[in-house]
Amino acid sequence: MTIFEALHKPGGVLVYGIPEFRLPKAIVEAEVDYLMKLGVKIETNTVIGRLKTVDELFAEGYHAVYIAVGAGAPVFMNIPGENLSGIYSANEYLTRSNLMKAYRFPEYDTPIVRGKQVVVIGGGNVAMDSVRTALRLGAEKATIIYRRTEVEMPARIEEVHHAREEGVQFQLLTNPVEYIGNKDGWVTGVRCQRMELGEPDESGRRRPVPVQGSEFVIPADTVVVAVGTMANPIVPATTPGLETNLRGYIVTKDASGRTSREGVYAGGDIVTGSATVILAMGAGRQAARAIHEYLSR
Ligand SMILES: Cc1cc2nc3c(=O)[nH]c(=O)nc-3n(C[C@H](O)[C@H](O)[C@H](O)COP(=O)(O)OP(=O)(O)OC[C@H]3O[C@@H](n4cnc5c(N)ncnc54)[C@H](O)[C@@H]3O)c2cc1C
Incomplete structure (x- = not known):
């Protein structure tokens, strides 16, 4: 299981947006370390849609993709x-x-x-x-x-x-x-x-x-x-058949994060628009369960 992250550090807004005085970065690092201990591989400095596309990930042998690129x-x-x-x-x-x-x-x-x-x-x-x-x-x-x-x-x-x-x-x-x-x-x-x-x-x-x-x-x-942000456009723009709404957010079929593309799931701000950490985490969990079922068929 691999996370591809555009920046040089994983953690998303929790690392690059929310300041240290509100969320000490050591807490986020501990969470990321825990994921790595579970066996998750993290490839930083990798912009999906530029270095490789979602379709290229499938061609490399991945069986499912979860898109959580946020609304940054x-x-x-x-x-x-x-x-x-x-x-x-x-x-x-x-x-x-x-x-x-x-x-x-x-x-x-x-x-x-x-x-x-x-x-x-x-x-x-x-x-x-x-x-x-x-x-x-x-x-x-x-x-x-x-x-x-x-x-x-x-x-x-x-x-x-x-x-x-x-x-x-x-x-x-x-x-x-x-x-x-x-x-x-x-x-x-x-x-x-x-x-x-x-x-x-x-x-x-x-x-x-x-x-x-x-x-x-x-x-x-x-x-x-600081008047708002928009959907990150690169992944939707480079993934043919991935349905988005008029504002560029990915359309999901249900709470599991299933999208219009077979094996492609999405969650967090790129689906809801700018929201909250807890909603993004919840979306990830629901999608993880759905992806597990999908891969276990
Ligand atoms: C300054 C600020 C303060 C906030 N404060 C709070 C708060 O106090 N409480 C709260 O609940 N919520 C807060 N939020 C909102 C919350 O942080 C977001 O709702 C949440 O982080 C969304 O999670 P996400 O995983 O969907 O996206 P993100 O956290 O945005 O993560 C998306 C990740 O995808 C990466 N990425 C983007 N495009 C690509 C690509 N093409 N290829 C590879 N990687 C890519 C980005 O670099 C980023 O690391 C705040 C947001 C901001 C900006």
Whole structure:
């Protein structure tokens, strides 16, 4: 049994996304070591869909494949100035810090901008992890910009409390409309617009509506965009006959993770969209049972 992992370390978001102060990496390493003791082989630095495809895995002699590539593709705001230096996707920011240990640069090779005025856009757990990471990297002012109110924030309440306790500022009912930069191409601020809540949208949450003439600028030397992620597209795109929905997530037939392709199962964020560790683990267990039955026929 082999796990193929694109990065140089196994563990997924638990290693590259969730910071050490929330989930010590020694815990994840112990879990991975346990799998290896059970006989699981782990091949890192292997991007399935690039180095080899799912069909090539079958040709090599594997009888079943479980796809758990997550929903780690970054989403940006698509507003003017987004290419300025100092603007990160939350994925890149957290990966540099957590996986590549940029907070210990130059002892580790990967650098990270240690911004003094850091703005994080978004209201989910990823935004809270990013803003608290910014504080630990030495930010003097770390601000969350979120377009609704705290009531609608998708982050867990305790994450918001921890961020407040640590001194994070919250600019609520605020939406970025443009990044401002200096002549060297570095971000210097985020032009924002105040919002008010209107009628509920399809998610059931009240839709934020811009307040005319309310624009103002929040100074920033670093911006982290944490407004969501998308399905990782490489495996679905290189696996003919694998059904996906309109947003690129793999369609499964039932809770066992069976897909439209014989012998191919899928689970975790690549099926549900960004969700939780426990759901991804549960999906893996259910698929493991189903794959065992499939191989025992
Ligand atoms: C910053 C952050 C904080 C979070 N905090 C929490 C939390 O507190 N509690 C909670 O329950 N959930 C949290 N989540 C969500 C949770 O981490 C995810 O729901 C869960 O990790 C999904 O597991 P997964 O196995 O589906 O995908 P992932 O954990 O994303 O793992 C997918 C793995 O597949 C690899 N991969 C991708 N493409 C390929 C390819 N083509 N070939 C080979 N390998 C590939 C990736 O490198 C990655 O290692 C958080 C997410 C983030 C980003």
